[in-house]
Amino acid sequence: MGREKRYSGQSRRAILSRTGIAAVAVAFAAGGLASGATAADKVTVASWGGSYQKAQSEALFKPAAKATGINVTEETYGGMSDVRLKVKAGAMTWDIVASGSGSASRAGAEGLLEPLDYDVIDVSTFYPTLKMKYCVGGDVFSTVYAWNTATYGDKGPQNWADFWDVEKFPGKRAYRGKVAGALEPALMADGVPPEKVYEVLSTEEGMERAINKIRELKPHIAVWWSSGAQHAQLMKDGEVDMTTGWNGRFDVAIDDGAKAAYSFNQALLDYDCFAIPKGAPNKDTAMKFLAEISKAEYQANLPNYITYGPTNKKAYEIGKIDDAVARKLPSHPDNASLQLPVDIDWYAKFEQKASAMYQDLVTE
Amino acid sequence: MSDLVLRSAGSLATQPNQTELKQDALRERFALFGLCSPALLLVLIIMVLPVGWLFWLSFLGEDGNFTLENYQRMVESKSYARIFRNTFEVSLLTTGICILIGYPLAYFLSQLPRRAANLCMITVLLPFWTSLLVRTYAWLVLLQRRGLINEWGMDIGLWDEPIKLVHNLTGTLIGMVHIMLPFLILPVYGSMKAIDRDYMKAAANLGASPAQAFWRVFFPLSLPGLFAGALIVFVLCLGFFVTPAVLGGGKVIMVSMRIATNIELFFNWGAASALGVVLLVLTLVILGIASRVLRFDQLLGGGHGS
Numbered sequence: 113m114g115r116e117k118r119y120s121g122q123s124r125r126a127i128l129s130r131t132g133i134a135a136v137a138v139a140f141a142a143g144g145l146a147s148g149a150t151a152a153d154k155v156t157v158a159s160w161g162g163s164y165q166k167a168q169s170e171a172l173f174k175p176a177a178k179a180t181g182i183n184v185t186e187e188t189y190g191g192m193s194d195v196r197l198k199v200k201a202g203a204m205t206w207d208i209v210a211s212g213s214g215s216a217s218r219a220g221a222e223g224l225l226e227p228l229d230y231d232v233i234d235v236s237t238f239y240p241t242l243k244m245k246y247c248v249g250g251d252v253f254s255t256v257y258a259w260n261t262a263t264y265g266d267k268g269p270q271n272w273a274d275f276w277d278v279e280k281f282p283g284k285r286a287y288r289g290k291v292a293g294a295l296e297p298a299l300m301a302d303g304v305p306p307e308k309v310y311e312v313l314s315t316e317e318g319m320e321r322a323i324n325k326i327r328e329l330k331p332h333i334a335v336w337w338s339s340g341a342q343h344a345q346l347m348k349d350g351e352v353d354m355t356t357g358w359n360g361r362f363d364v365a366i367d368d369g370a371k372a373a374y375s376f377n378q379a380l381l382d383y384d385c386f387a388i389p390k391g392a393p394n395k396d397t398a399m400k401f402l403a404e405i406s407k408a409e410y411q412a413n414l415p416n417y418i419t420y421g422p423t424n425k426k427a428y429e430i431g432k433i434d435d436a437v438a439r440k441l442p443s444h445p446d447n448a449s450l451q452l453p454v455d456i457d458w459y460a461k462f463e464q465k466a467s468a469m470y471q472d473l474v475t476e
Numbered sequence: 477m478s479d480l481v482l483r484s485a486g487s488l489a490t491q492p493n494q495t496e497l498k499q500d501a502l503r504e505r506f507a508l509f510g511l512c513s514p515a516l517l518l519v520l521i522i523m524v525l526p527v528g529w530l531f532w533l534s535f536l537g538e539d540g541n542f543t544l545e546n547y548q549r550m551v552e553s554k555s556y557a558r559i560f561r562n563t564f565e566v567s568l569l570t571t572g573i574c575i576l577i578g579y580p581l582a583y584f585l586s587q588l589p590r591r592a593a594n595l596c597m598i599t600v601l602l603p604f605w606t607s608l609l610v611r612t613y614a615w616l617v618l619l620q621r622r623g624l625i626n627e628w629g630m631d632i633g634l635w636d637e638p639i640k641l642v643h644n645l646t647g648t649l650i651g652m653v654h655i656m657l658p659f660l661i662l663p664v665y666g667s668m669k670a671i672d673r674d675y676m677k678a679a680a681n682l683g684a685s686p687a688q689a690f691w692r693v694f695f696p697l698s699l700p701g702l703f704a705g706a707l708i709v710f711v712l713c714l715g716f717f718v719t720p721a722v723l724g725g726g727k728v729i730m731v732s733m734r735i736a737t738n739i740e741l742f743f744n745w746g747a748a749s750a751l752g753v754v755l756l757v758l759t760l761v762i763l764g765i766a767s768r769v770l771r772f773d774q775l776l777g778g779g780h781g782s
Contacts, residue, residue: 193739200540215740222538284621289726290737335643336726350622351643467741471555475562475729 154183155398159210161188167417168210168250172405175413180404182397192219195389199224204391207398210250214292214463216387217456220246226388226395233403237426239443241453247385248406249423251414252443254359254381254451255293258343258374263353271378272301275354276325278332283353285329286346289336291463291470293380296452297356298325300378306452313458319466323473336474347372359442360419381442381451383423415441527756534749538742546750556734556751560758563730566645566720567713570652571660574709577653578660579702585661586668597665600658608655612722615651616642619723643725651719659712660705667701668694707766714759731755 157173159165169186177184187206189195192215198204211219219225225246235243242249257275259268263283269275275285275297288294299309299318302325312318334352337343343357348370362374386405388398404410411422412432421443422428428438428445438444442451537543550556585593585600603611618624619642626638641647671694679689717732724730731751738747 191740193745334640334725338721338726349620351620464741468549468553468555471734472553474726475555475558 153181153394153397154185155207155394155401156185156187156205157208157210158187158189158194158206160191164418165210167414171413171417172250172410176401176404176410180400182401182404184401191215192224195219195224196222199390202391204389204393206389207392207394208386208402209389211247211385211387213244213247213249213383213385213454213456214459216247216385217244217460218463219387220244221460224390226390226392228388228402229399232399233406235406235424237408238406238424239448239453241381242383242423242443243385244456247387248402249383249385250405251418251420252381252383252423252441252448253420254376254379254442254447255297255356255454256359256362256374256376256379257297257354257356258347258362258372260347260350260353260371261373262350262371268373268375269354270375272297273303275356276301276329278329281354283332284334284351285332286335286337286343286352286355286357287326287329287333288356289338289474291467292459293356293382293454294326294470295319295322295466296380296454297378298322298329300452301325306378309452310455310458313462313466319462319469323469327473327476330473330476344370363419363440376442376447376450379442379451380454381448382454384420385423530749530752533745534753536744536746538744538746546746547754549747550750550754555729559729559731559734560754562728563714563755564758564762566648566652566716566728566730567710569649570656570713571706571710573649573653574656574660575702575706578657578705579664582661582664582668583698585665600661603654604658609718611655612651612719615647615654615723619647619650642723644727645724647723647725648720648728651723652713652716655719656709656712659708663705663708664698664701667704668698671697703766707763711759711763714755 159168165186165188173184173186176182189206189209192209192211195204195206195209196219198206216225220227227245228243228248230243233248235248238249239252242252257269257272259281260283261268264281269277269281274281295313296309299312299322300306302321304312313322335342335346335355337346337355337357340358340361343355344361344365346352346355347357347362348365348368350371357374359374359376359379362370362372366372386402388395388402392398406424408422408424408426408430409432411424411427412430414420414422414427415433415437419437419440421441422433423443425443425445427433433441439446441447534546535542535544537545581600585596588596616623620626621638621640623642625641629635630638641650675693675697676689679693680686684692715732716730717736720728720730721733731754735748735751738751739745741747
């Protein structure tokens, strides 16, 4: 796996965080020559473009199009705010959109997405948390803590309590400037067991508790990062000694010579997913197509193009993923069991409230 | 009143073609307006309508109904007031520093012989030809904890611990001043070049010391350029995104950054539009005050070119 490919694969996280980027449509039609295909069998897929979409295209869309005979047209888009515009205008042209789990959940709650038919899409071998009513998981990533190995050597932090422990681990921290993935670590550092985190966060006192814990660390937070590119660079340049961030980014930085390491222990397991927008012109074909690309054999292709893991557990069992690669993926069974799956429902309910509190804290 | 009527009647009597001339003038004005109308229409379509739409959107809630919630949110959450204060603070400081650096530089340039001045002008303009993003990241490389400046400073022994030059207000200001400086220097330089040197000689002739001549003759005459430059810099700063986002380390949050966040968070253009509207209104208010002050200052300095 070429570094360049992996690097640009990660860069779509930055694209994700910058919604509203002009969508430059690059469309291609996959050859649908396989037997049994009718002219009506076609779907239009919108994703974030760049090499992330290229990876999806190579690993999922093209092979699945070949196998099913469905004609696939790819477009790029800027996120759920684009879907909202098209749905409200009654002019939906996409059949499938790729999305972050959180925004898909909120878009679903807002009525912008069609519920998925899990009789058609087989998710029996999926991690149970990596799908929802409106969106089926496509790839898995983690929010982890990373540390500078030049500062701490092999004795880096082993959990969030260590991340907060500025006596044992003196040095500068970086932390996310937005609330997503920011409150859960604070509660775990404050002694809340992972399985209780979202229960505690579901009250105002719980959120306040997490905010207060971050306030405690605030004097040591040198940077509030806003993109994946940024937290990778912070580690590479030694600007901070410890940061939170997305695992794939750190892999790239480490390959690139950064003196950094990270751990999956107590990390936050999150995923990207595929949804069908309301009013999709080829809804039924889209459902069939989603069923196809959710199969283990396609999912197992994905890590060949980007360092994000498959959502279908079976992809690890069919021997298509190299073991050394598999052990680095967030959804590898050994890694997944260490992590706290991000609770999409909590974000749907509380993100706006929590974000206001978090912004108050950051601007204090 | 009757006096006025009498006078105009009198002038009418002395100029028999008055009515025809007036009609001609009117016709000409209509013709000119007709010629302008495509441009006016363009301004209406690309400026007035979108701003009006922005205004309208800011009153729509998530369900598409009329609501004040987008504005209410700004009042309720403490962070919004801080972000607006931050934005104006950063813009004012940047403008102030630009004036302190740019004015003497423009003065120096205006005193140089033409060839040397042109050469120096190119160095002022050179940064314009480099991407803003590149310049911003270049500052990051220079200013960070293990950046060039800190490494050199510690090597030479100027300081022992890395000093915090970036990921804070200092870094943001350094980056923004660097980017904004040409916008100030150009109009100031222009207005300085337009000042007749004979005024200074006349001042000296009348017994003014060089300092007196500068402060009482040259400086007031250069003020219009200075105000123009300062306003351009200030207004551009208000909408700045990239530089504070990269060099501010998430600690310097400007309105533009919050607009981007809100679009993601609320799925709703209204939440972001309201911020844009408030920034626009505040800016207009400040410009209104500034233009008053500007005129006032010009009068006080007696610096009107006529």
